[in-house]
Amino acid sequence: MTKTTSRIIKVDALSRVEGEGALDLHIRDGKIKDLKFRIFEPPRFFEALLKGRDFSEAPDITSRICGICPIAYLLGSSQAMEDALGVSVTGPLRDLRRLIYCGEWIESHVLHAAMLHAPDFLELDDALQIAKANPELVKKALKLKKLGNEILEVVGGRAVHPVNLKVGGFYKVPTKARVRSLIEPLKWAIDASRDLALAFGGFEFPDYEYDYTCVSMRHSDEYAIQDGRIISNRGLDIDVSEFPDHFVEEHVAHSNALHGMSKTGEAYLVGPLARYNNNFDQLSKMAQATAKDAGLGKTCLNPFQSIVVRMVETLYAFEESLRIALAYEEPDASCVVVTPRAGTGHGCTEAPRGICYHRYSLDKNGLITKATIMPPTAQNQKQIEIDLHGVVERHMDLADEKLKWRCEQTIRNYDPCISCATHFLKLNVTRD
Amino acid sequence: MRGDDGVGAAVAAQLRADNIEAFDFDGDGAELMEMWAHQGQVILIDAAVSGAPLGTVHRFDANSDVLPQNFFRNSSHQFGVAEAVEMARVLDRLPRNLIIYAIEGHNFNFGAPLSKDVELAVLDTVDRIKADIAP
Numbered sequence: 001m002t003k004t005t006s007r008i009i010k011v012d013a014l015s016r017v018e019g020e021g022a023l024d025l026h027i028r029d030g031k032i033k034d035l036k037f038r039i040f041e042p043p044r045f046f047e048a049l050l051k052g053r054d055f056s057e058a059p060d061i062t063s064r065i066c067g068i069c070p071i072a073y074l075l076g077s078s079q080a081m082e083d084a085l086g087v088s089v090t091g092p093l094r095d096l097r098r099l100i101y102c103g104e105w106i107e108s109h110v111l112h113a114a115m116l117h118a119p120d121f122l123e124l125d126d127a128l129q130i131a132k133a134n135p136e137l138v139k140k141a142l143k144l145k146k147l148g149n150e151i152l153e154v155v156g157g158r159a160v161h162p163v164n165l166k167v168g169g170f171y172k173v174p175t176k177a178r179v180r181s182l183i184e185p186l187k188w189a190i191d192a193s194r195d196l197a198l199a200f201g202g203f204e205f206p207d208y209e210y211d212y213t214c215v216s217m218r219h220s221d222e223y224a225i226q227d228g229r230i231i232s233n234r235g236l237d238i239d240v241s242e243f244p245d246h247f248v249e250e251h252v253a254h255s256n257a258l259h260g261m262s263k264t265g266e267a268y269l270v271g272p273l274a275r276y277n278n279n280f281d282q283l284s285k286m287a288q289a290t291a292k293d294a295g296l297g298k299t300c301l302n303p304f305q306s307i308v309v310r311m312v313e314t315l316y317a318f319e320e321s322l323r324i325a326l327a328y329e330e331p332d333a334s335c336v337v338v339t340p341r342a343g344t345g346h347g348c349t350e351a352p353r354g355i356c357y358h359r360y361s362l363d364k365n366g367l368i369t370k371a372t373i374m375p376p377t378a379q380n381q382k383q384i385e386i387d388l389h390g391v392v393e394r395h396m397d398l399a400d401e402k403l404k405w406r407c408e409q410t411i412r413n414y415d416p417c418i419s420c421a422t423h424f425l426k427l428n429v430t431r432d
Numbered sequence: 433m434r435g436d437d438g439v440g441a442a443v444a445a446q447l448r449a450d451n452i453e454a455f456d457f458d459g460d461g462a463e464l465m466e467m468w469a470h471q472g473q474v475i476l477i478d479a480a481v482s483g484a485p486l487g488t489v490h491r492f493d494a495n496s497d498v499l500p501q502n503f504f505r506n507s508s509h510q511f512g513v514a515e516a517v518e519m520a521r522v523l524d525r526l527p528r529n530l531i532i533y534a535i536e537g538h539n540f541n542f543g544a545p546l547s548k549d550v551e552l553a554v555l556d557t558v559d560r561i562k563a564d565i566a567p
Contacts, residue, residue, distance in 0.1 A: 131522040139523060142462055149460055159460055
């Protein structure tokens with residue numbers, strides 16, 4: 001009679017991610033019997049809440065979906081409204097939008113990479129232990145994050161949930177002196193973020209690669225952040241308005257967040273790795289050189305190296321911020337005038353974690369009749385489960401505690417924002 | 433403000449009315465370290481959720497006490513008070529004298545007023561702070 005061996009590994013509350021989720025893993029006779037990445041944070045029904053509201057309220061309401069990436073919601077919803085109302089925001093106002101989005105990338109990427117993800121590679125529990133082991137690295141990271149917050153304050157009025165953005169532009173534009181005050185700190189930050197990228201590039205990365213379908217935005221003239229077309233490394237190249245023709249969401253019983261997938265049911269990847277793989281050629285020379293010096297090629301298929309990609313993107317965001325700050329002149333008007341009318345509009349931007357899609361329909365008075373928002377973590381869920389399968393199969397020989405850690409690390413590769421996805425983790429592993 | 437989360441601002445407003453220097457701060461906790469840099473004495477007031485009765489005023493001497501985890505409301509992606517204090521301790525960036533008042537709240541709904549018991553706690557906290565800083 002053959003003896004059956006079973007392992008059950010449970011993570012009941014995943015740490016160092018935003019929101020509440022869990023992982024259940026059941027291994028029987030050395031094979032995965034069941035693996036579920038569960039999001040149990042309750043859904044918040046933002047789309048329903050928006051119905052009947054004025055178009056102008058969408059940015060401030062949707063930005064409350066997330067305290068980490070409010071700009072993704074402020075700008076995604078604003079652009080969708082502008083699309084529906086037939087206006088576009090260009091020139092210096094567009095530059096200001098790119099500047100504040102750089103601030104969001106910086107504060108989000110630095111916090112995740114240095115404080116939440118780096119401990120995984122150093123076998124430390126949290127950022128406090130890193131601070132004990134390497135206080136200078138943490139001081140540098142905190143200073144970089146603070147500068148990201150400062151950009152949000154200068155352009156958006158405050159660092160947490162900025163209040164100065166609206167459909168059509170801004171309530172008030174920052175003074176030239178205020179924007180120029182960022183210049184000297186930004187010069188320091190470019191070098192400091194390179195230091196962190198090189199430091200993280202020296203980590204030992206677990207052995208795992210996947211041939212991802214990378215979906216990101218692409219802009220004709222720049223590394224896409226706040227607008228562009230939606231492309232993939234499989235040949236997709238569509239206007240933002242065509243997103244619903246190619247991607248869908250499905251409810252799965254074990255998650256409160258919808259799973260995004262292609263219309264043919266395939267998983268895809270959004271976020272820093274997808275952007276890097278699709279748009280490496282549009283990074284600055286310094287960002288490309290830093291990526292090379294930190295051990296990355298022109299494409300990156302090991303999700304554990306996303307920590308390095310985040311710092312390369314951070315460096316690029318500092319360079320872009322400096323470029324915009326140096327050229328900044330106060331615009332004559334803080335916004336373009338918008339007039340309510342019936343219509344449907346689409347908006348999409350690159351949130352720190354990947355593309356964040358918005359669609360709204362308006363009646364003739366500009367009241368919202370239908371709203372759809374697809375945040376990046378919902379789109380990545382299916383791919384996260386595929387990565388977990390691959391990583392567990394590759395590292396089956398690890399003891400339960402080590403395997404549990406490796407699974408959490410795999411999920412943290414995505415910097416998942418469960419709060420956004422529900423508009424994540426407890427690990428439960430069973431081995432039979 | 434989100435209901436009882438406004439207790440810190442309410443205490444600060446009362447202190448300012450009594451000509452005592454006080455600031456509101458609603459940003460990232462990581463920046464607290466910068467705010468209190470080079471300060472000799474700092475008193476920080478925030479809402480708490482520990483399971484104690486509504487309006488309970490907790491007082492910590494951060495220079496000698498380790499702050500309890502999961503006490504202050506915050507996101508895992510932003511530093512809360514406890515994380516900021518412990519990080520500052522590790523990086524040797526605590527002010528010489530840091531006292532923390534944490535006032536127990538229950539209602540954190542958008543736009544809600546302070547609970548009655550929290551309103552009373554505001555007055556109690558202001559009196560205790562005056563005693564703390566009395567020469």
